[in-house]
Amino acid sequence: MALAKKPVTGMKDILPEEMQIRDYVTGIIKDTYRSFGFTPIETPCMENIGNLCSKQGGENEKLIFKILKRGEKLKLDCAESEADLVDMGMRYDLTLPLARFYANHANNLPSPFKALQIGSVWRADRPQRGRYRQFTQCDIDILGEPSHLAEIELILATTATLGKLGFSGFEIRINEREILKAMAAYSGFPEDSYENIFIILDKMDKIGPDGVEKELKESGFKEESISKYLDLFQMAEKGQTGIKAIESLCSRLSGFLEEQVGQRLQEIIESVEQTKEADFQMVFDPTLVRGMGYYTGTIFEIAIPEFGGSCGGGGRYDKMIGNFTGGAVPACGFSIGFERIILLLMEQGFQIPKQPKRTAYLIEKNYPAEKLCEVMKKAQQARRDGQQVLVARMNKNKKFQKEKLTAEGYETFEEFFNK
Amino acid sequence: MALAKKPVTGMKDILPEEMQIRDYVTGIIKDTYRSFGFTPIETPCMENIGNLCSKQGGENEKLIFKILKRGEKLKLDCAESEADLVDMGMRYDLTLPLARFYANHANNLPSPFKALQIGSVWRADRPQRGRYRQFTQCDIDILGEPSHLAEIELILATTATLGKLGFSGFEIRINEREILKAMAAYSGFPEDSYENIFIILDKMDKIGPDGVEKELKESGFKEESISKYLDLFQMAEKGQTGIKAIESLCSRLSGFLEEQVGQRLQEIIESVEQTKEADFQMVFDPTLVRGMGYYTGTIFEIAIPEFGGSCGGGGRYDKMIGNFTGGAVPACGFSIGFERIILLLMEQGFQIPKQPKRTAYLIEKNYPAEKLCEVMKKAQQARRDGQQVLVARMNKNKKFQKEKLTAEGYETFEEFFNK
Numbered sequence: 001m002a003l004a005k006k007p008v009t010g011m012k013d014i015l016p017e018e019m020q021i022r023d024y025v026t027g028i029i030k031d032t033y034r035s036f037g038f039t040p041i042e043t044p045c046m047e048n049i050g051n052l053c054s055k056q057g058g059e060n061e062k063l064i065f066k067i068l069k070r071g072e073k074l075k076l077d078c079a080e081s082e083a084d085l086v087d088m089g090m091r092y093d094l095t096l097p098l099a100r101f102y103a104n105h106a107n108n109l110p111s112p113f114k115a116l117q118i119g120s121v122w123r124a125d126r127p128q129r130g131r132y133r134q135f136t137q138c139d140i141d142i143l144g145e146p147s148h149l150a151e152i153e154l155i156l157a158t159t160a161t162l163g164k165l166g167f168s169g170f171e172i173r174i175n176e177r178e179i180l181k182a183m184a185a186y187s188g189f190p191e192d193s194y195e196n197i198f199i200i201l202d203k204m205d206k207i208g209p210d211g212v213e214k215e216l217k218e219s220g221f222k223e224e225s226i227s228k229y230l231d232l233f234q235m236a237e238k239g240q241t242g243i244k245a246i247e248s249l250c251s252r253l254s255g256f257l258e259e260q261v262g263q264r265l266q267e268i269i270e271s272v273e274q275t276k277e278a279d280f281q282m283v284f285d286p287t288l289v290r291g292m293g294y295y296t297g298t299i300f301e302i303a304i305p306e307f308g309g310s311c312g313g314g315g316r317y318d319k320m321i322g323n324f325t326g327g328a329v330p331a332c333g334f335s336i337g338f339e340r341i342i343l344l345l346m347e348q349g350f351q352i353p354k355q356p357k358r359t360a361y362l363i364e365k366n367y368p369a370e371k372l373c374e375v376m377k378k379a380q381q382a383r384r385d386g387q388q389v390l391v392a393r394m395n396k397n398k399k400f401q402k403e404k405l406t407a408e409g410y411e412t413f414e415e416f417f418n419k
Numbered sequence: 420m421a422l423a424k425k426p427v428t429g430m431k432d433i434l435p436e437e438m439q440i441r442d443y444v445t446g447i448i449k450d451t452y453r454s455f456g457f458t459p460i461e462t463p464c465m466e467n468i469g470n471l472c473s474k475q476g477g478e479n480e481k482l483i484f485k486i487l488k489r490g491e492k493l494k495l496d497c498a499e500s501e502a503d504l505v506d507m508g509m510r511y512d513l514t515l516p517l518a519r520f521y522a523n524h525a526n527n528l529p530s531p532f533k534a535l536q537i538g539s540v541w542r543a544d545r546p547q548r549g550r551y552r553q554f555t556q557c558d559i560d561i562l563g564e565p566s567h568l569a570e571i572e573l574i575l576a577t578t579a580t581l582g583k584l585g586f587s588g589f590e591i592r593i594n595e596r597e598i599l600k601a602m603a604a605y606s607g608f609p610e611d612s613y614e615n616i617f618i619i620l621d622k623m624d625k626i627g628p629d630g631v632e633k634e635l636k637e638s639g640f641k642e643e644s645i646s647k648y649l650d651l652f653q654m655a656e657k658g659q660t661g662i663k664a665i666e667s668l669c670s671r672l673s674g675f676l677e678e679q680v681g682q683r684l685q686e687i688i689e690s691v692e693q694t695k696e697a698d699f700q701m702v703f704d705p706t707l708v709r710g711m712g713y714y715t716g717t718i719f720e721i722a723i724p725e726f727g728g729s730c731g732g733g734g735r736y737d738k739m740i741g742n743f744t745g746g747a748v749p750a751c752g753f754s755i756g757f758e759r760i761i762l763l764l765m766e767q768g769f770q771i772p773k774q775p776k777r778t779a780y781l782i783e784k785n786y787p788a789e790k791l792c793e794v795m796k797k798a799q800q801a802r803r804d805g806q807q808v809l810v811a812r813m814n815k816n817k818k819f820q821k822e823k824l825t826a827e828g829y830e831t832f833e834e835f836f837n838k
Contacts, residue, residue: 002469003473007519008467013463013520016459016460019460023449036809037777037810041434041435042438042441051423065465066489068485068487068504082487086487110823110824134464146812149791152795270788271791274795277803323422358456376690377694383455384696392568405529408529
């Protein structure tokens with residue numbers, strides 16, 4: 001019987017050092033989000049396979065870990081395809097389960113409902129450095145709030161959390177799906193090609209305007225449309241960031257865009273800028289697309305200079321819950337890049353503030369029982385005083401044991417019988 | 420596209436009310452165990468199917484949720500049995516993953532290593548009231564400590580946690596596999612029947628000595644052995660609890676039992692009794708069996724009067740890690756009945772102490788953006804002061820909204836434009 005010592009492919013064990021940081025970060029996140037009135041909830045890690053494969057998860061639906069049917073339900077003989085073998089799958093995000101949760105429990109929840117979820121999700125991605133097949137997501141969502149109060153609260157809460165974790169000088173980039181669409185319409189692109197155009201636009205960061213132009217041409221779009229389109233982005237780049245860029249862009253797009261869309265975006269930016277706690281900037285970014293097809297309005301993303309790419313994001317998805325309930329429910333969410341934050345803190349050698357004092361009593365091997373109690377009593381008293389106390393047997397290689405404990409921050413005391 | 424609103428069969432959504440209690444209990448558990456020097460770790464929720472089905476999980480191995488192979492590895496055409504279709508499974512406990520973890524990382528871990536795990540496990544049990552197919556386990560384990568210091572620390576830490584959660588007047592029942600075996604040997608039962616005898620003995624609680632006698636007879640054991648066996652238990656019942664019962668039982672078993680076994684058990688009981696923080700009793704219980712086949716020495720169980728059965732337990736399992744490493748590693752663990760504790764606290768209408776003040780600002784629908792900032796600033800200030808603050812749009816049915824918020828503990832303020 002040869003047992004495997006390694007974790008399963010693409011997943012990892014979390015060692016004490018990292019775990020301490022994860023617990024600390026989780027604590028800050030929960031405390032901060034709770035101060036904004038978000039309530040923790042949990043859903044099972046498994047969902048019905050029909051829900052998971054309902055075309056709301058985009059590419060993630062190809063990465064589902066599926067659960068084999070059990071007992072009589074598994075009919076291997078007459079199974080013709082994978083679908084006959086499975087009844088559930090591991091969730092690939094926390095948004096779809098939240099939509100199901102809300103549809104199931106709306107009557108017992110406050111309106112609006114502010115949910116906080118921290119949980120594992122699974123994706124059978126090709127394993128690569130720093131990306132794992134099981135990872136933690138950390139989402140806040142406001143359900144039942146149609147106004148941009150939702151966006152403002154989500155951004156304030158998320159940035160307050162990042163600030164408390166020591167991040168500063170970052171950006172929240174914001175855009176609107178309605179503006180994305182209006183820009184494409186204004187340029188004269190056919191409506192059924194919008195999604196393809198946005199996929200190309202999404203690469204602006206990496207390939208620049210020339211690259212986007214080239215790819216749009218290669219896709220066979222009209223030169224005139226392409227040049228009108230790129231012109232719009234140039235305008236936004238010419239020193240007109242934030243509020244001003246929105247104003248001039250939206251006035252150009254009038255006829256293609258409802259007036260309130262730009263106004264709402266401006267109000268979000270202004271309200272956040274005036275009440276923010278952390279050190280960051282709101283930036284209007286008309287090239288921001290965000291992949292997931294379910295967004296219907298505002299979209300936003302965190303850009304932290306220390307990271308290459310984004311460190312979380314979100315947006316408004318007013319239609320997803322309707323897929324469960326039939327009736328539309330306004331919804332808006334923000335997901336913080338938990339794993340990237342942990343990775344960065346680990347790389348920076350992050351030290352957790354205000355750690356309790358650590359004391360280790362090392363007990364000689366043949367210490368008599370009645371004396372042992374005295375050491376235990378000392379240990380219990382120190383624990384009552386808030387210390388972290390270890391009572392351990394003295395190893396043969398005492399020096400090595402003490403060195404290791406000292407490295408972990410323990411002050412060690414040796415307890416001999418004949419002392 | 421009909422999507423399912425309910426969670427998958429046998430699993431449950433956790434609503435805000437329960438989640439608050441779970442988070443509170445988790446916090447107490449982590450803080451208390453940390454004060455005893457236990458370090459949190461995590462392993463993936465999936466394990467290789469070979470590890471899970473290595474006959475260390477007893478009956479639980481029949482309840483594994485299995486993960487379908489993916490991509491090219493899934494060869495449905497030539498699959499002859501379930502085993503050809505799966506490569507991983509969901510963990511059914513936290514002990515087997517811990518053994519794998521320790522085997523994989525021992526070089527980077529202190530010795531002894533005191534691990535704390537709180538995590539979900541999955542068992543495809545028949546759904547029944549109050550038992551779910553996904554549930555939280557909460558284990559502490561001490562690896563690499565051969566002496567009974569491990570048992571003492573585990574029991575002190577677990578009972579301190581229960582005490583901080585408000586439990587009192589409970590019992591820790593303790594026994595030794597070596598004593599169980601010696602009692603069977605003394606009575607003259609054949610060695611290969613011990614496990615069967617222990618399965619019957621395990622029912623003592625429910626069927627009493629007469630029931631055990633009857634079942635042993637029905638299994639065809641010798642009358643003489645049965646009566647010798649039951650005599651031993653009677654002796655322990657006749658007013659001789661704790662230390663005295665161990666002394667007299669072990670002296671009767673001399674020749675079948677190493678002297679140090681009884682002595683060790685006595686020292687555990689004495690040390691715990693003299694240094695315990697919570698209000699509970701140590702009780703020697705020679706009928707305590709504990710199902711899992713992997714225990715090798717001490718076994719113990721929590722009995723809380725409010726519960727029918729046990730509310731957690733554990734013991735020494737010195738051989739399991741050796742299945743991964745080849746060499747034996749002493750190990751001892753204690754699992755606290757997390758789900759049962761939550762259930763009991765919920766039933767008792769448990770109120771979390773020291774909740775922050777809750778304030779809700781309800782904002783009139785067409786509140787202008789510049790005034791909104793003033794409300795947001797008030798909210799931010801209250802959050803800085805440690806309050807939990809909600810800013811929400813006033814619903815059409817304002818009265819109902821306020822009632823709900825009041826029920827959740829919020830003080831509500833209405834914010835009108837023309838005020």
